[in-house]
Amino acid sequence: MTGALAGAAVVGLVWAVTADAGGDEPATFTLNGSFTLTDEVQRDGDGGCAGRYDSGYDDIQEGTDVTVYNAAGDVVAKGELGASEEIATGTCAFDVSVADVPKGETFYKVEVSHRGTVELSAEEAENGELAATLG
Template identity: 65%
Template sequence: MTDQLPPQPTTPPPPTEPPAEPLVVSTTELAKRRLSPLTAGVLGLTVGAAVVGGAWVITANAGPSRPATFTLKGTFALTDSVSTDPGDDGCRGSADSGYDDIAEGTSVTVYGAKGDVIAASSLGKSNSDEMGTTCTFKITVPDVPRGEKFYKVEVSHRGTVQLSAKEAENGELAASLG
């Protein structure tokens, strides 16, 4: 070891420029500055939540979306073994004819093109012709979904009648039995 000290730095020379003034930032300069990542993230989340919330409010007030539907209307005529109801304008299939299942209130089923049940109702008000040989029932099936290629309608268990979509929507059902 030596007793010598390494050379010591000398004091730097004094600055030749005057000392800087304290930093003063105007509000317009602050507005031009970039946001910190945390502030930008919080601001983005707030704006995003407001947009999603606004869309939710608009769609929630619009009500539930239901598929477009129509009411299928038409007639069903029983042309054999008709029985009239005494004291009433109505009629039905006679009890001993095999058509005793045909009366006001008998089931009416509507099938879609895939063969699935899409709506149901029942035979409505009936009336007999003057000779008492034909009994005609009104058919009204509400809430039949639109959009099928064709529809099949069945009264009781008596087989189906096929209608085009246009015929079904225009109330052109006219089926008969007997």
């Protein structure tokens, strides 16, 4: 009887520890969305587009830095502009995907290159609702 009670206690302890460990929500998320350039656009030769090389937007292209800041203004994640597509004459849209953004902030600020920040609520950021425009 003592052995059965001890065995049941061990099984219960193991169940409690493993049940709690598997149910945790990830502490980070991937911020997804789009960035659209609406002025001084050129095709890039690879089926995408970018800011025209002799314009004030020549820093906007696939691979341009994307920085995510927390509410205190600290850098919390970095990524880059992804694939681009000319969605209308003179308008270039880029995919944005920044991994490992820590959860728990009330809002986030996102900056492409050095072009200023766009503020998103935590819910908007986690739901992939970034939709920034320049031009």
